[in-house]
Amino acid sequence: MMKKHRNLLNYSFDCLRRYRMRTAVILITFLIATTMISAVLFTKDGLEREAELSVDSSPDLTIQYIKAGRAEPISTAYIDDIAKVEGVDRVLKRTWGYAGIGSNTYVVVGLDPTGLDYSRGVITSLESGRFLMPEDDGTGNVVVGKLIAGMLKVKVGDDMILLSESVDANKFHVVGVFSDESSIYTADMIVMCLSDANDFFKMPEGMVTDLCVYVEPDQIPNNVAAKMTSMPNVRILDQDLLLRGYRAAYGARGGIFTTLWTILLVAIALIAFSQAIVVGHESKFEVGLLKTFGFSTLDIIEVRLVESAVLGFFASSLGMIIGFVYAAYFNAPALVDILLGWAFLPKEFHLPVLVSATSVFSIYAVTVVPLLITTVVPAWLNAITDPELAMRRAAA
Amino acid sequence: MIEVRNLTKIFNRGKFNETVAVSDISLKIKDKSIVALTGPSGCGKTTLLSMMSLILTPTSGEILYDGDNLLSGSDNFKTNFRRMNFGFIFQHINLLPQYTTIENILLPLYAFDADPKEYEERAYSWLKKLGIYDRATHLVEQLSGGEQQRAAFVRALIREPKYIFADEPTVFVDEETSRIIYRIFMELREAGKTIVLSTHDPELIKVADEVYRIKRGSLA
């Protein structure tokens, strides 16, 4: 039986070659669709991974002071109480907020100089310069994200001016630039030591934005958090909650994804369907002829399926490669706007593109599967009709 | 032996355009003979030939090959039977225009569990014999009607089928090709093949061992 399947395979390829117009139409439409889909998906996956990474590098528990249901500065006096809770390893101060440069907003984060080594994970991966050291506290030394470095055209060793709320000019000195590996969550970040951030935000004496709790290695953060619930006026965030927060933020844009998916799916199905009908009609005569020669219904379906599968897989694979290049190397112009709300990305910045097996699989699923289904039905209808018309009509 | 019993074909049955194309025809075709169906245009020759060659399902009746009623078999069974035993020559020739002559000839072999290339030699010797050897790698569109029908003969004969069905094989061909066709049919009969054909061509009728005249779907 092997030789026959090889023959049918050869015949499928012959058909692709002979019906060039048809092949080209499917190829081009599928290419465009998969390029769009994959650029969006790969970028979305990358952003999600970044969110998870940044959560990984965030504290086990974050303590906020709540007044009238909103987070307000928290007194460092809480530290002693929290440190006493069983299972708590360390409590660090953190002050953060937003600052504007021109029309853009950046995140300013002030880290406790006694616990800089706790800013573990991706946050500390640098492209150039160095990370903060305890001695930097009060000096105005900062590490900036790649996006900021690119837009302000600053590099290690340069000074930069940030305007605070009271419109004082604050001079900072760049000692390091974050690398791509921590792209999105450090991209618009200016990291400095705590007292610089407290000065910048004019925090009242003894107040910080929140407290970062690290639990002992053998402790489960949730269990430790449970022991703190008796403390008045605080909110305790664990990593799960943070992650859910990130996911919710994506959820807001999720509507766009759903809409995109739906439009693309419908478009693909329609194209595949209309093509299949045209093909079915075109090849009705040829199928009749093949059947007189003794090609069975299954043989004919096999030929058509192989044709569609080859075409579908080729177009989708190529589309994914183009989509990947578009997102990873060209920063997906027009797409970042929808995904991130940024008008453009500077050249030196790279989107955190991630090619996940799930995405690749679902892209194949929404492109190849409709094509196969819409191929089988007309092929089968052709194949089961009496091939008598081979006697009646001249070959097209 | 092919035996046709009370074969009837009614197109569009029960509709306003109902057509009785073949009505209650019975006949027997001996092995190793040439049988011609003749009669005016629209009398039902093509319909009868299609039913005998199992590519059109009759409304009623039986078709027996060596005593077996093949109509009771499944579609797959009939397909297999065609593949193993039949060769077709069509009035409209029906080579696929996007293929070369040799590709068209080897096309039926794609349904077999064999390498079509193994038949190339045989195909070329047939092409040489029919005087179109130099046309082998041309697209069939570039061939004349007569050359095309000669190529179609090679396609039908490549697997040396036992039965050959030919629907008006000389209608669209030149005289030289017609003479070649008469000769091939006689040679095939010598080789033990059974040929069922329909025709208006008096010269072709002369070649036949038996001639059935059909009139409005019935044997005259």
Ligand SMILES: Nc1ncnc2c1ncn2[C@@H]1O[C@H](COP(=O)(O)OP(=O)(O)O)[C@@H](O)[C@H]1O
């Ligand atoms: N598919 C069909 N549907 C309806 N009528 C048909 C069909 N095929 C053939 N006919 C009719 O059947 C009759 C016999 O046709 P045919 O067998 O082609 O005759 P012949 O081959 O002798 O010219 C004609 O009246 C023709 O119009």
Ligand SMILES: [Mg+2]
């Ligand atoms: Mg006819």
